[in-house]
Amino acid sequence: MTAATAVGTVTLAEAGPWSRYGWLVSVVWLVFLIYPIVALAQSEADPLWVVVGAVATAVFAVGYVVGFVVGMRSGWLCSPRLVWRIFGVLVVCPVLTIPAIGDEVLTFLPFFVAYAGFLLARSLMWVVGAVTVVVGGTVAVFAGGVGQHVAVLIAIALAFVMTATTTTLIEAGIHDQQTELALSASRERETIARDVHDLIGHTLTVVKLKADLAARLVTAEPDRAAAEIEQVSQLAAEAIASVRRTVTGMQATTLADQLAASAAALSDAGVSMTTCGEVAAISPVQSLTAGWILREATTNILRHAGARAVRVEVGPGRVTIEDDGQGVAAPVGNGIRSMTERAAQAGARLDIEPVHPTGTRVSVTW
Known part of the structure; x- marks a missing residue:
């Protein structure tokens, strides 16, 4: 599998802000249309x-911007047919300006x-770049003005170098993010295996x-046997509960999934939950850790806080869970220690502090 193919599978959610707002690059490039516009005016x-x-x-x-919007929001280097059709329109438009x-x-x-x-696959970037240079040079030669068009030819070369460098860096960044996501998923599986071994x-x-x-x-001793069987039943119930908690952890690993799961669990307990910010503000790797910490925080709120309302705020590199319950209880329990360790493993810092007049704020910051 080539690098372009591998990265081309990245979806809008996975590529994050780049796929959402990367089309603004095309708006910046439109400033160079000043040259054909001036030529038309004269x-x-x-x-x-x-x-x-x-x-x-x-x-x-218009087609240039629309092409970027469609292409970026379809996934990095994942070109739908509409992107190709727009590319064809873009080729025709300059031809129509030649008589003028x-x-x-x-x-x-x-x-x-x-x-x-x-917007196109990596190999096509090189093909289009080469064709553009050849066409530009050929037209300049036959027009008898290579010196006159040297600035345009330099601009083509600079555009090619800048685009190749930028896309290579973006591609490498996404690849690193996918690798880290895979490592985080592996750590999640190890955690689940440990929970199964230790608890179940x-x-x-x-x-x-x-x-x-x-x-x-x-x-x-039938009476004593009956007592032992009763204890077996209780232990089996505990094992079933542990299995359910483990399965829940496997099913709701990302922050988006856990937000829905936490809202449902809190609602069942009569606790309201509001969410501020967008999940896309943090990376998919951060989302795994944030989802796990939100799950633990939700469990603590349901068990110990006695809260009536919970607020979850998501921002760039930060997730905060705040409740209006009775505050942090001492001593620190296993849940808080586990959250602290999980945050540290993800390169983040976990802060737990009281809220005035009552309540607790749990913040994880990268």
Whole structure:
């Protein structure tokens, strides 16, 4: 699998703010349309061709931005058919301006390098870049003005270098994020395995011992055997509860999933929950840790806080859970220690502090 293919599977949610707002890059590039616009304004061609060129330039600008919006929001380097169709329209538009501006049409070429670099597969970026350089050089030679168009040819080269560098860095960043996400998922599986071994394994071992004892006592001491069987039933119920908690942890690993799970659990207990901010403000890797900490915080609130309302705030590199309960109880329990350790493993800091007049605030910050 090539790098472009691997990264092309990144969805809008996974790529985060880049896929959401990366299309603004195209708006910045539109400043270079000033050159064909000036050429149209100074053109001595038939007014009809000037109008056609102006309309084609306007369509080019709109299509360029729309192409970036569609492409970025479809996933990094994942090009739907509409992106290709828009690319075809962008190729036609400059051609329609030739009768009005002549060889000034070369000023459109840097746009194609950027479009291909950000929206098409990596291999196509090199193809489009090479074709653009060849076309630009050929037109400049036949127009008899290589020196006159040297600035445009330099702009094409700079656009190619800048686009290749930028997209390579973005691609590497997404690849690193995917690697870290896989490592975080692996750590989650290790945690689940440890919970199963420590909690469920121990309980089932005791259940077996007590069941064997009850089997031996059922004839000689039926009352004692009945007591042992009752304890087996209680232990089995505890094991079932542990399994459910573990399965819940596997099903609600991300912050988005856990927000829904926590809201439902708190609502069942008569506690309201409000959420501020967007989950996309933190990375998918941070989301795993934040979801786990939110789950633990929700459990603590339900067990100990006696709260009536909970507020969850999500911001860049930070998630805060605040309740209006009775405050932090001493000494620190296993749940808080576990949250602190989990945050430290993720390179974050966990802060737990009282809220005036009552309540507790749990914050995880990267």
